[in-house]
Amino acid sequence: MKNNAQTELLHAERKAPQYISTVQPPLFRASTIIFQNTDALFNRHWSDPYDYSYGTHGTPTTFTLSDQIAQIEGGKYCLLAPSGLSAINLVNSCFLSHGDEVWVADNIYGPNMHHLRHLESRYGISVKVYNPMDVESFQPSKRAKLIWLEAAGSVTLEFPDLVGLVNKAKTAHVLTALDNTWGAGLAFNAFDFSEQHLGVDLTIHALTKYPSGGADILMGSVVTQNKELYQQLFQIHALQGICVSGDDSAQIQRSLASMRMRYAHQAESTLKILNWLQQQEPCVQVLHPAAPDSAGHSYWKEVCSSAQSAGLVSVIFKAAYDLTAIRKFCDSLQLFKLGFSWGGPISLVMLYQLNEMRTLESDHLQSGILVRFCIGLEHADDLIADLKQALQHLPLL
Template identity: 70%
Template structure:
């Protein structure tokens, strides 16, 4: 290294890395805002549409591109964009694809914050929000103004599995872009880009990497995946102009967790089934909600799409109307292993209380009356989780 007169200059311009000729289990971590160009040719002989455009930290580094590529592969797509959270990824899609006067269709069991964002766009920019029943494809009636339909498989909180095949077919016939919130399936329960004998595909998926890909309940991130390069470039341009980016450290943490993501998903799913079998026998509940149940709304659609038989570690229960809000809150407060908190996919089991009267727009005749508690099954032993619920139920006697 050339010696300079001032030690401060040498400290700044010292070699940053030892020779990089080793191979490691985990890829190297790159932290970068500024990226150094080797020459003006490298600076100007590039384009933002290049698959790996190393120009500035917000556009991507080897660390973020590696994670994006792996998420795309898991989900069956080709192109991926990363965002600071699942909701941020959802907002990227809405902001990119909807303009004043457009119509967007959302399932009645849509993720609440997505609906809130769309309602805000409706109030401010004249976006028209239409609600459809996810298990009744006939309730989706696109018009010339329809530009986007949001799908959820399974739906938020009440876990209905949609008539994915007929909804996608109908959207394709009307040239409506299909966006699937794929957080529940995580790319493991089914392939959203090839989920039928007819090789049906959604146009894009959004995935809250906060959940199963992270696995620790400590990282926030989201992704948008597609196979359509033109659609990807449209999303990427909005992604860049809005300055959407993620931390290299967070990306490396999620990348590290991907190796055992499917093992955790399968284990938590099996734990949920064991807890589910016990919950069905408890007299305090009027209804158990899980797509694998024969009497579940959308069970037949789950069976034909999720041919692996996989389902996420979520199960919801509806208390009989005899149990009022005070009683159900007492039940939740009495849980010990289950912690009160949003999200899922981490090692700790979670519970959350919902009042469906405040969450649904359509008449859902398949849902019983009563307060709902969603259980997100973690990695604890299922017998211990069952005992925890049993002890909490005793507090209601």
């Protein structure tokens, strides 16, 4: 049968071989996936390890990235989402129902709190806040279903007593979900972080940060070792049509090879900048788990392998410096750019007013405006020089 030229173009008989051996795996872009025959169509199930039925379920590109993220974090199963916040919302949507109680740290990632408050007002979920530095402030009732953990807190960088909190949660049969973006699966294994082989049930990771590394891709992940939890998550994942693009997945996959080296370099620069900031007169408090006087320093040393830490450091300026002065300091920075997120090549700065962010009293924090620095790949000496010149724009006290 002779076909029209347009049809022949779409159904060409001659095709280049589909697989060759390359450093980077092939990129698959797909919404429709072609079944070999009707047996392949009907003899499949959504719970198959690699369900190639439609692009939203996954392709070799997205499944490969999922497997790699699970391996990095010490888990077995991974689902990808369009952003870190989307991954957080997947967990909340999957495991919280009317009447359930969810516990969140007072230093929780802000958008997560906003989402939970939305669920509370519309669907009758009870949101309880605990002090991340006080295990006793976590008092789950019989309705408690989920506790959110952050190690370290993304703004004030406290490192909680993970062992104490997870032990208490497991005793009360409460699911544990850790925002693992700071540790990135590199600072510690969230599924086995103590001598008692204690671990969380779920990790949530903003792949936007260190796995991407370029400040140009949005993606998130949920990882677990528990197959039953994974299947519950997968059903909600599929029902909500949550999916990621092959192009974005391939970009993150390409960056994974250098992630450990970037993480170590940024952490090393951060420690050097931390030591310098501690000597600066305008800084009343410098926050970083490696600082012996930072909240949770002993827990950080206990949990983190080789005492690793991410490239974040926060400073609380003396209360005498008002918002106008701190804004002038931030605007005077040249290498540090004003922007959210971290883990990219360029150093970032962001300012916060803690009295607008906290529900509970935080005795371990000094009064004053907080500035968080996210250290990039620039030379640490150049970043210190930039900080030094910007400090000169602060008024004399």
